Amino acid sequence: xxxxxxxxxxxxxxxxxxxxSMALRPGDAVAGSCAGVLDAVxxxxxxxxxxGKRLRARLALAAFDQATRGNAAQPARSGxxxxxxxxxxxxxAALVHDDxxxxxxxxxxxxxAHRALSTATRSDAIGRGLGIMLGDLLATASVDIANDAxxxxxxxxxxxxxxxxxxxxxxxxxxxxxxVELAPLDDPESLAEASLNVFRWKTASYTTIAPxxxxxxxxxxxxxxxxxxxxxxxxxxxxxFQLADDLLDVVGSSxxxxxxxxxxxxxxxRTVLLADALAMASPAExxxxxxxxxxxxxxxxxxxxxxGLFESTGAVARSRERIxxxxxxxxxxxxxxxxxxxxxxxAFAEACxxxxxxx
Amino acid sequence: xxxxxxxxxxxxxxxxxxxxSMALRPGDAVAGSCAGVLDAVxxxxxxxxxxGKRLRARLALAAFDQATRGNAAQPARSGxxxxxxxxxxxxxAALVHDDxxxxxxxxxxxxxAHRALSTATRSDAIGRGLGIMLGDLLATASVDIANDAxxxxxxxxxxxxxxxxxxxxxxxxxxxxxxVELAPLDDPESLAEASLNVFRWKTASYTTIAPxxxxxxxxxxxxxxxxxxxxxxxxxxxxxFQLADDLLDVVGSSxxxxxxxxxxxxxxxRTVLLADALAMASPAExxxxxxxxxxxxxxxxxxxxxxGLFESTGAVARSRERIxxxxxxxxxxxxxxxxxxxxxxxAFAEACxxxxxxx
Numbered sequence: 001x002x003x004x005x006x007x008x009x010x011x012x013x014x015x016x017x018x019x020x021s022m023a024l025r026p027g028d029a030v031a032g033s034c035a036g037v038l039d040a041v042x043x044x045x046x047x048x049x050x051x052g053k054r055l056r057a058r059l060a061l062a063a064f065d066q067a068t069r070g071n072a073a074q075p076a077r078s079g080x081x082x083x084x085x086x087x088x089x090x091x092x093a094a095l096v097h098d099d100x101x102x103x104x105x106x107x108x109x110x111x112x113a114h115r116a117l118s119t120a121t122r123s124d125a126i127g128r129g130l131g132i133m134l135g136d137l138l139a140t141a142s143v144d145i146a147n148d149a150x151x152x153x154x155x156x157x158x159x160x161x162x163x164x165x166x167x168x169x170x171x172x173x174x175x176x177x178x179x180v181e182l183a184p185l186d187d188p189e190s191l192a193e194a195s196l197n198v199f200r201w202k203t204a205s206y207t208t209i210a211p212x213x214x215x216x217x218x219x220x221x222x223x224x225x226x227x228x229x230x231x232x233x234x235x236x237x238x239x240x241f242q243l244a245d246d247l248l249d250v251v252g253s254s255x256x257x258x259x260x261x262x263x264x265x266x267x268x269x270r271t272v273l274l275a276d277a278l279a280m281a282s283p284a285e286x287x288x289x290x291x292x293x294x295x296x297x298x299x300x301x302x303x304x305x306x307x308g309l310f311e312s313t314g315a316v317a318r319s320r321e322r323i324x325x326x327x328x329x330x331x332x333x334x335x336x337x338x339x340x341x342x343x344x345x346x347a348f349a350e351a352c353x354x355x356x357x358x359x
Numbered sequence: 360x361x362x363x364x365x366x367x368x369x370x371x372x373x374x375x376x377x378x379x380s381m382a383l384r385p386g387d388a389v390a391g392s393c394a395g396v397l398d399a400v401x402x403x404x405x406x407x408x409x410x411g412k413r414l415r416a417r418l419a420l421a422a423f424d425q426a427t428r429g430n431a432a433q434p435a436r437s438g439x440x441x442x443x444x445x446x447x448x449x450x451x452a453a454l455v456h457d458d459x460x461x462x463x464x465x466x467x468x469x470x471x472a473h474r475a476l477s478t479a480t481r482s483d484a485i486g487r488g489l490g491i492m493l494g495d496l497l498a499t500a501s502v503d504i505a506n507d508a509x510x511x512x513x514x515x516x517x518x519x520x521x522x523x524x525x526x527x528x529x530x531x532x533x534x535x536x537x538x539v540e541l542a543p544l545d546d547p548e549s550l551a552e553a554s555l556n557v558f559r560w561k562t563a564s565y566t567t568i569a570p571x572x573x574x575x576x577x578x579x580x581x582x583x584x585x586x587x588x589x590x591x592x593x594x595x596x597x598x599x600f601q602l603a604d605d606l607l608d609v610v611g612s613s614x615x616x617x618x619x620x621x622x623x624x625x626x627x628x629r630t631v632l633l634a635d636a637l638a639m640a641s642p643a644e645x646x647x648x649x650x651x652x653x654x655x656x657x658x659x660x661x662x663x664x665x666x667g668l669f670e671s672t673g674a675v676a677r678s679r680e681r682i683x684x685x686x687x688x689x690x691x692x693x694x695x696x697x698x699x700x701x702x703x704x705x706a707f708a709e710a711c712x713x714x715x716x717x718x
Contacts, residue, residue: 022527030535031556033549037538038531097495101488126537129460132491133533136456139495140526143502147519160506160519167499168381172397174492176389178485179396190392197390 006061010054014085018045021141040120041134044113045141048134049092051108055354056091056211057084062351063215066337066344072219079152080218086145086163087211093138094170094206100131101174102267139167150218158223159214166210173202180270185278185290192275196239199272204238208355232333233352240326241355246271247319250307262303268293272322277315285309327356365420369413373444377404380500399479400493403472404500407493408451410467414713415450415570416443421710422574425696425703431578438511439577445504445522446570452497453529453565459490460533461626498526509577517582518573525569532561539629544637544649551634555598558631563597567714591692592711599685600714605630606678609666621662627652631681636674644668686715 022042024030030038064072064080072080098104099112106112111119113134118127143163150159176198183191213230217223249264250273264271274293278286292298292306310316334352338345381401383389389397423431423439431439457463458471465471470478472493477486502522509518535557542550572589576582608623609632623630633652637645651657651665669675693711697704 024531025524029556030531030560031549031553033542033553034535034538034556037541038534041534097491101491103484121537121541123541125462126540129537130534132456132460132494133530133537135491136495136498137527137530137534139498140523140530144520144523144527147523155514161503164499164503164506165384168496168503171492171496171499172383172389174495175397175400175489176393178480178488178492179393181485182396182480182482183392190390194390194392197388197393201389 006058007054009081010057010085010088013081014049014088015046017082017085017145018049018089018138018141021144022137037121037130040117041130041137044116044120044134045092045138047110047116048096048107048113048138049089051110052088052091054088055351056087056207058354059208059351060084060087060211060215062344062348063212064219066348067216067219067221069342070344076153076218079149080215082149083146083153083159083163083214083218084211086142086149087166087206087214089138089145090142090163090167090170090206093135093142094174096131096135096138098174100128100135101178143167146214153218156217156220159217162210162213162217162223162227166206166214169201169205169210173198173200173205177202183270185270185274185293188275188278191270192272192279195270195272195275199239199242200235203242204235207241208234208238208352210234229333229337233330233337236326236329236333237352237355240323240330243272243319243323243326244356246273247316247323250310251316262307265303265306266298268295268298273310273315273319276318277310277313280313280315280318281309285313323356365417366413368440369416369444369447372440373408373447374405376441376444376504377408377448377497377500380503381496396480396489399476400489400496403475403479403493404451404497406469406475407455407466407472407497408448410469411447411450413447414710415446415566417713418567418710419443419446419570419574421703421707422571423578425707426575426578426580428701429703435512435577438508439574441508442505442512442518442522442573442577443570445501445508446525446565446573448497448504449501449522449526449529449565452494452501453533455490455494455497457533459487459494460537502526505573512577515576515579518576521569521572521576521582521586525565525573528560528564528569532557532559532564536561542629544629544633544652547634547638550629551631551638554629554631554634558598558601559594562601563594566593566600567597567711568593588692588696592689592696595685595688595692596711596714599682599689602631602678602682602685603715605632606675606682609669610675621666624662624665625657627654627657632669632674632678635677636669636672639672639674639677640668644672682715 022045061080061084095107096113099107100114104112105115114128114131117130117134118124121127121130146163147160150156153159180194180198183194185191209230212234213226216226216229246264250262252261270293274289278289281289289306289309292302298306330352334349338348340346340349381404420439420443454466455472458466459473463471464474473487473490476489476493477483480486480489505522506519509515512518539553539557542553544550568589571593572585575585575588605623609621611620629652633648637648640648648665648668651661657665689711693708697707699705699708
């Protein structure tokens with residue numbers, strides 16, 4: 001299926017599934033005086049879901065088509081489409097909570113969900129509370145959609161359990177991400193290891209591992225074998241993806257990411273780039289970096305200086321090397337799984353390659 | 360089964376299920392430098408789960424025994440026990456987020472989860488972020504436990520979907536609860552209606568409706584019929600329970616609730632008691648109440664004065680009447696469902712009566 005055709009099937013289906021899953025059962029009324037706020041939350045669920053590149057859903061569909069050689073019956077293929085959409089809905093849920101935790105005002109170039117709800121209710125506290133609930137509602141909807149899809153796929157073994165495991169891994173990843181913020185800066189090697197470990201849990205989990213695993217399970221694959229294949233391809237691919245994303249924050253344009261350049265640095269985020277820069281810096285530069293990241297905030301000039309250090313120390317080049325090596329590892333696992341002759345094989349390899357545009 | 364025997368089976372099983380569901384898969388390592396924070400979150404999951412009266416789990420088990428006449432096979436009964444525990448785990452998840460939204464420092468007489476995590480990490484922001492994730496992790500665990508239990512029950516139709524519907528109803532209830540905080544105080548009738556509506560969604564949903572519905576589904580009941588029975592008994596029972604709980608906040612002792620008396624008033628919470636007091640107050644008293652609840656905070660003297668007004672206006676008596684009428688409604692539905700001869704019938708009626716100790 002062409003990219004345009006894929007997007008045409010995924011995009012409206014996500015909105016349809018959210019509306020259906022979040023609707024109240026017939027006959028269940030809410031008090032009129034409160035209906036407006038509930039409607040605002042449901043509207044925000046749809047707004048927050050817009051504008052993704054749907055890389056995850058497209059990877060899942062490509063993996064399913066590769067596993068079934070494109071011969072799945074129509075009801076199963078449409079069940080798989082919904083399962084793929086459920087991953088996207090879960091992502092939105094995770095991002096809504098992520099933005100509350102990071103106190104981010106923007107997401108995909110628009111106000112973040114809790115900010116939009118604060119504006120709508122004219123109260124930061126109520127907006128934040130509604131944001132927490134919106135994340136919860138979307139997380140619930142994602143499992144509901146996956147559970148329905150699994151039934152339409154003939155309830156293959158372990159789909160719902162694997163979907164919930166994906167939730168858990170991302171939640172663990174978010175915990176680890178917060179833990180890294182507490183880590184000292186005097187041990188760059190341990191910081192790099194911890195940051196890569198966060199990528200494994202917080203990003204690779206639902207970005208590349210789960211889409212492949214769920215697709216293979218949906219195609220009737222053995223749970224253990226599906227998991228192993230998903231990890232072999234998806235773990236290095238997901239790490240490469242997050243490294244590329246962090247790199248884009250430093251060398252990219254704000255138009256591309258919807259966020260201002262250097263956002264991670266401004267927030268004082270501990271990243272692999274920072275760890276590599278600390279490891280390769282001179283003692284004086286190391287002190288300068290440590291001071292910059294321990295300060296309560298960083299102005300534009302300091303952000304630019306840190307970007308300069310990330311480049312001059314070789315941290316940017318090191319990230320590019322890391323990305324290339326991880327993509328090589330993922331490509332080997334893809335080659336082991338499939339040839340390059342059938343269109344489904346090529347489409348799957350392309351769906352993977354989309355995660356590493358810089359490689 | 361005796362209450363003591365029930366608690367002996369429920370209490371340790373909840374901890375066991377949380378540990379099992381939140382454990383990482385074998386071979387999945389997290390970076391050593393971050394493991395401590397993850398352990399703190401998992402420990403808090405267990406601590407936050409302790410100390411409940413398990414009324415919901417016990418209602419679910421009693422409803423299952425009533426429906427199966429106590430003749431369920433052992434694997435099914437133990438699947439039902441886990442499903443009942445999953446409801447309790449979900450409650451803990453909901454309370455963790457509730458306490459973040461309400462900025463509550465205490466829960467069941469101990470520090471609330473996000474406060475405990477703030478203390479452990481010496482950071483309010485990180486503690487709050489970890490609290491949001493702890494709520495997410497427990498919500499995920501609750502569905503995971505319910506999904507496993509459903510499979511052991513022979514996957515009866517709609518158990519997982521009904522469990523997710525319970526999640527959604529409580530999340531909608533929390534949204535409505537926040538919406539009520541924005542409601543004006545000049546229309547007491549609409550305020551009372553809105554507050555009772557919050558009780559339907561935020562409390563009755565998972566306290567009394569879902570435990571009965573899930574038990575009937577687990578016993579193989581028809582989904583529509585199970586839902587109708589659960590609503591007929593559980594809706595008025597859950598409303599009565601929440602009214603009694605709010606009343607306890609005003610007339611009870613802090614020893615009993617683990618929270619200081621008048622806590623809802625101190626927080627300026629819009630309740631049915633407030634709505635009834637406003638409706639029955641003299642114009643001067645009404646102004647006094649409105650001023651008290653619109654003020655940014657309320658001191659001890661003002662809390663005592665409001666409690667006095669709740670009593671003198673007749674709002675406390677009105678709440679007792681409401682509770683009695685709702686309990687009557689629930690009792691009629693119980694009588695329609697079952698006689699009083701079989702021990703399972705009596706045990707079910709007793710499990711319901713436990714929700715209204717003041718009636």
